[in-house]
Amino acid sequence: MLANVFLKTLRDQRRSLMWWGIGLVALTSLTMAFYPAFSDAPDFDEIFEQMPEALTKMFAGEFTDLTSPEGFLNSQLFFFVVPLMFVIFAVLAGSAAIAGEEGAGTLSLLLTSTTPRWRVVVEKFGAVAVATLALALFLWLGLAAGAVAVDMDISLLGLAAASLSTALLAVAFGAFALALGCITGARGLSAGAASAVAIAAYFLNALAPLSDALTPLQKLSPFYYFIGADPLTNGLNALHAGVLLALTAAALGVAVLAFERRDLHG
Amino acid sequence: MSAVIQLEGLTKHYGSARGIVDLDLEVSEGEVFGFLGPNGAGKTTTIRLIMDLIRPSEGTARVFSLDARRDATLIQARTGYMPGELALYGGLTGIEMLKYAANLRGGVDWAFVEGLAERLDCDLSRPIGTLSTGNKHKVGLIHALMHRPELLILDEPTSGLDPIVQRELHRLLEEVRAEGRTVFLSSHILPEVESLCDRVGIIREGRLVTIQQVEALKESALSHLEFHFAAEVSADEFSSLPGVREVTAEGTVVRCTVSGSVDAVVKAAALHEVLDLVSHEPSLEQVFLAYYTGESGDAG
Numbered sequence: 001m002l003a004n005v006f007l008k009t010l011r012d013q014r015r016s017l018m019w020w021g022i023g024l025v026a027l028t029s030l031t032m033a034f035y036p037a038f039s040d041a042p043d044f045d046e047i048f049e050q051m052p053e054a055l056t057k058m059f060a061g062e063f064t065d066l067t068s069p070e071g072f073l074n075s076q077l078f079f080f081v082v083p084l085m086f087v088i089f090a091v092l093a094g095s096a097a098i099a100g101e102e103g104a105g106t107l108s109l110l111l112t113s114t115t116p117r118w119r120v121v122v123e124k125f126g127a128v129a130v131a132t133l134a135l136a137l138f139l140w141l142g143l144a145a146g147a148v149a150v151d152m153d154i155s156l157l158g159l160a161a162a163s164l165s166t167a168l169l170a171v172a173f174g175a176f177a178l179a180l181g182c183i184t185g186a187r188g189l190s191a192g193a194a195s196a197v198a199i200a201a202y203f204l205n206a207l208a209p210l211s212d213a214l215t216p217l218q219k220l221s222p223f224y225y226f227i228g229a230d231p232l233t234n235g236l237n238a239l240h241a242g243v244l245l246a247l248t249a250a251a252l253g254v255a256v257l258a259f260e261r262r263d264l265h266g
Numbered sequence: 267m268s269a270v271i272q273l274e275g276l277t278k279h280y281g282s283a284r285g286i287v288d289l290d291l292e293v294s295e296g297e298v299f300g301f302l303g304p305n306g307a308g309k310t311t312t313i314r315l316i317m318d319l320i321r322p323s324e325g326t327a328r329v330f331s332l333d334a335r336r337d338a339t340l341i342q343a344r345t346g347y348m349p350g351e352l353a354l355y356g357g358l359t360g361i362e363m364l365k366y367a368a369n370l371r372g373g374v375d376w377a378f379v380e381g382l383a384e385r386l387d388c389d390l391s392r393p394i395g396t397l398s399t400g401n402k403h404k405v406g407l408i409h410a411l412m413h414r415p416e417l418l419i420l421d422e423p424t425s426g427l428d429p430i431v432q433r434e435l436h437r438l439l440e441e442v443r444a445e446g447r448t449v450f451l452s453s454h455i456l457p458e459v460e461s462l463c464d465r466v467g468i469i470r471e472g473r474l475v476t477i478q479q480v481e482a483l484k485e486s487a488l489s490h491l492e493f494h495f496a497a498e499v500s501a502d503e504f505s506s507l508p509g510v511r512e513v514t515a516e517g518t519v520v521r522c523t524v525s526g527s528v529d530a531v532v533k534a535a536a537l538h539e540v541l542d543l544v545s546h547e548p549s550l551e552q553v554f555l556a557y558y559t560g561e562s563g564d565a566g
């Protein structure tokens with residue numbers, strides 16, 4: 001696990017990944033345990049419809065049919081709480097990758113050990129991406145096990161597509177936090193600014209449909225490309241996934257260019 | 267002999283603050299070069315520029331005739347570096363940290379690493395976070411030496427080391443010198459540089475003041491002697507002796523500031539009954555004063 005920067009960074013994340021995985025599995029199993037109650041009581045849909053539209057949009061988007069398996073999972077997990085957890089995980093990992101080591105002072109030795117700066121950034125990004133994908137695997141396994149346990153009629157491929165879409169969204173924000181860290185060298189600032197942008201992007205996607213004027217702006221939010229095409233029901237949308245990958249690549253490019261140019265703090 | 271380090275007009279501003287200004291310097295192969303200056307003089311700035319951790323505002327740094335910026339990784343492969351503010355992976359053991367560093371460098375002779383650890387009496391099996399400052403320093407030194415680099419760059423390597431380890435470090439540097447490798451070390455302690463180095467560059471407020479052979483530096487260095495005599499002695503007996511810069515007499519106590527050899531002063535004092543003799547190492551500031559005031563004699 002100490003063979004290169006990529007593996008060392010993954011190693012550094014192993015404990016955090018384990019706890020996030022446990023939390024995610026706990027969250028999904030707990031939520032799934034409520035599914036039989038929802039599906040047996042179609043009244044839930046009516047109750048949900050009577051809630052203020054802004055409120056339901058805020059935390060469930062367009063997913064208002066709670067009693068179908070897809071509607072239940074999308075509204076209860078995939079629209080809000082699961083991407084929230086994933087984005088936080090990836091933002092923390094992305095801001096720690098360069099800015100965290102820089103703040104700790106260990107980057108001085110790492111960057112004088114013959115690995116070029118661009119490769120340090122790319123390998124660290126790779127570790128953040130792989131850790132986030134591993135978290136998505138935990139999510140998928142937890143959901144699949146839960147679906148079997150509560151006898152939910154849901155496609156395992158659909159679950160995989162939604163889990164992967166979540167990971168792609170989170171990796172894009174992780175790369176954004178990494179880029180901020182590469183530009184500023186300040187870990188807290190990078191994590192905070194990336195989180196703030198993620199929150200704004202979330203609400204833009206959730207609430208833009210409420211106003212005709214704002215609706216076109218929804219497509220500016222990365223969250224739209226994560227959930228807008230409902231990957232749980234329709235599988236991964238290649239175009240939307242492509243947008244998330246392109247955002248990630250752009251952030252990584254900025255990260256490398258900025259980091260190559262600037263002075264190391266210390 | 268070819269230049270291992272070559273700085274030309276090297277300048278670094280931090281925003282509007284001065285880092286270093288127009289530094290020209292050459293260090294030859296096989297030389298142990300001391301970079302001496304008080305805190306804030308610009309030693310760390312210079313070293314970080316050489317290591318490509320920061321980038322010059324103007325001027326160039328070349329190492330092994332390679333460009334410090336463009337060929338950084340090639341230079342790093344042949345250089346061992348110990349930063350002034352050493353930070354290691356606290357969560358790793360010494361072995362893990364050094365294995366990681368060795369892997370990044372494509373492997374090192376591990377028996378040599380173990381030999382270094384033994385000589386420095388450094389326990390590599392403990393997590394670095396649990397080590398004392400001195401022991402962390404040892405891990406940092408092993409890290410800098412482990413790939414037998416042609417050039418060693420050490421930023422104030424002995425600060426924080428206990429005397430026994432300092433002596434071991436001195437012995438290691440002797441070996442490095444004997445093998446014809448090059449050392450560039452910074453320090454703010456004159457005697458340390460005098461005992462370790464062949465040549466010394468003095469930096470002050472970002473500018474190189476002088477570069478001297480250590481011998482010459484010692485000659486022009488000031489020493490302070492304080493004689494306690496049994497009876498009153500006049501200052502006049504010392505004031506015209508060679509090398510004497512300043513004399514004060516207070517009753518039976520005479521204080522002399524001497525540049526270079528103290529021989530004449532000691533012999534003159536021996537004509538009287540000497541109860542006690544106190545000698546002070548010249549401080550770095552006094553060494554600087556010796557340069558700034560030239561030979562005018564009004565130093566101190």
Ligand SMILES: Nc1ncnc2c1ncn2[C@@H]1O[C@H](COP(=O)(O)OP(=O)(O)O)[C@@H](O)[C@H]1O
Pocket residue numbers: 266280283284285286303304305306307308309310311312
């Ligand atoms: N990152 C920085 N930002 C602003 N000023 C700095 C920075 N690093 C060093 N300096 C300033 O540059 C000067 C030289 O510092 P330094 O190279 O660390 O000196 P030394 O190592 O000789 O003690 C000092 O005046 C210091 O305050």
Ligand SMILES: [Mg+2]
Pocket residue numbers: 306309310311350421422
């Ligand atoms: Mg310093």
